[in-house]
Structures are given as structure tokens and as C-alpha cells.
Amino acid sequence: MDNRADARRFGRRAVLGGASAALLASAASGTATAEDAQSPNGPLSEIPIVLPRTELVYEAVFDLEPTMMLGQGPLGERRIVPIAGGVFAGPRLKGKVVPGGADRQLMRKDGAHMLNALYELQTDDGAVITVNNRVLIDKRLDGTPYAFSNIDITAPEGPHDWLNHLVFVGTLHSMAPQPKVLIRVYSLT
Known part of the structure; x- marks a missing residue:
């Protein structure tokens, strides 16, 4: 051949x-x-090299409460940022961010930040979707910053079940000085 x-x-x-x-x-x-x-x-x-492609699932703007400092730990400064609400929209779903989630943060001693946000989204049709978004904020070798995430999404059975069968990644963008962040979520295809 x-x-x-x-x-x-x-x-x-x-x-x-x-x-x-x-x-x-x-x-x-x-x-x-x-x-x-x-x-x-x-x-x-x-062996074939198959590069993953991405497809936008949704983007969300999160309203944040003030940061609570949890003190120094063996790996760095610990913080928690309560999520007060927000909105999200994408090609196949939209709705609101449910208040009550939180972003647990570790400001590592080497300068990298590790975030672990657990929160719920409620779609316009009433479905509640749970999201666990783990973000690494660091600098590339050339010194430019980046913030990428690995995201687990759990949806109820029904019209949003398709979310349970995909792999997700995302980006994080601060909207400072407003107490908000913009998160874009993509599925790998």
C-alpha cells in the first residue's frame, strides 16, 4: 500500500x-x-496523527462574591470565591448560573494558580447541570499567561443527555474590575 x-x-x-x-x-x-x-x-x-477539534458548547458570565482567604497551606495560599449567579448561552442550550457554587483556589508557591470550581447551571427548560471546572493559570515558556481548563459536566437524562458523552475543555477570562469572569466551554471532537 x-x-x-x-x-x-x-x-x-x-x-x-x-x-x-x-x-x-x-x-x-x-x-x-x-x-x-x-x-x-x-x-x-x-501512525495517524489526529488533532482534536473544538466546538463551542457555551459561554458563561459568572457573578462573584468577594474572595475569602483560607490561609497558607503546604503548597501555597488557599482561597475560595463564592459564585453568586450569572448567565450562560450556547448553540444548543442557555440559562442561568445557580447561586451557591464556589471556586476553590490554590495560589502555588511557584506562581501557578490552580482553581477548582464546582457549580450548577439551570437551563431555560429547567434542567440542572453540574459542572466541575479545573483551571490551571500559568505562564508559557515565553512568559505569556494562559488559563485553560479541564471540565466535567453531568446532565440529567433527557434533552441534555448529550453533555454526558463528550470531553470538555475551556478558557477563563477575568472581567476585572467587575467581580465577574467569562468562561468558554468547548467539546473535543
Whole structure:
């Protein structure tokens, strides 16, 4: 099989060929070597690279209460930010942020911030969706800041059940000086 022709036919994806099958077989039997995996023309170079795409699920503006300082811990400063409410909307759902959630924060000693927000969203049709949003705020090697998150969403059975079958990531943007944040949630496809 001509891998170049298949790569053209399937875009940038290559196909798993005989050499990769041989590597997988040797890996299963314990005879694969580090050189097999690192060779630029070796078997692993034929495994498809499939980059994830994202699709907007919703964006939400959260109204926040004042930050409560919880004191220094072994890993850094601990804080909690109560969520007072807000709104959210996306292509397939919209509604309000239910008051009562909170964002637990750890300001690490190395300068990174780890956030863990647990909250509920109520859709316009009355469904209550639970969200656990874990955010890392840090700096790239070039010094520019970023804030990305890994999000778990649990929806009730019914019209929003599709949310239970996806992987979610997100972004976080401060709306300072207002006590608000903007969160955008995307599904990986």
C-alpha cells in the first residue's frame, strides 16, 4: 500500500502500515526497542496523527462574591470565591448560573494558580447541570499567561443527555474590575 497516496487521500493522516503493525506486535511480545519508536522513518511515523477539534458548547458570565482567604497551606495560599449567579448561552442550550457554587483556589508557591470550581447551571427548560471546572493559570515558556481548563459536566437524562458523552475543555477570562469572569466551554471532537 502506498502511504503517500493514502496520506493525500485522507488529508495529513497517514495509515497504519505493516511496519507499525510489526512494531505493535513486537511491543506486545516485549521485543520492541527504543530505536524502533524514535526512528523518523520507523513504524511510529506511520501512525495517524489526529488533532482534536473544538466546538463551542457555551459561554458563561459568572457573578462573584468577594474572595475569602483560607490561609497558607503546604503548597501555597488557599482561597475560595463564592459564585453568586450569572448567565450562560450556547448553540444548543442557555440559562442561568445557580447561586451557591464556589471556586476553590490554590495560589502555588511557584506562581501557578490552580482553581477548582464546582457549580450548577439551570437551563431555560429547567434542567440542572453540574459542572466541575479545573483551571490551571500559568505562564508559557515565553512568559505569556494562559488559563485553560479541564471540565466535567453531568446532565440529567433527557434533552441534555448529550453533555454526558463528550470531553470538555475551556478558557477563563477575568472581567476585572467587575467581580465577574467569562468562561468558554468547548467539546473535543
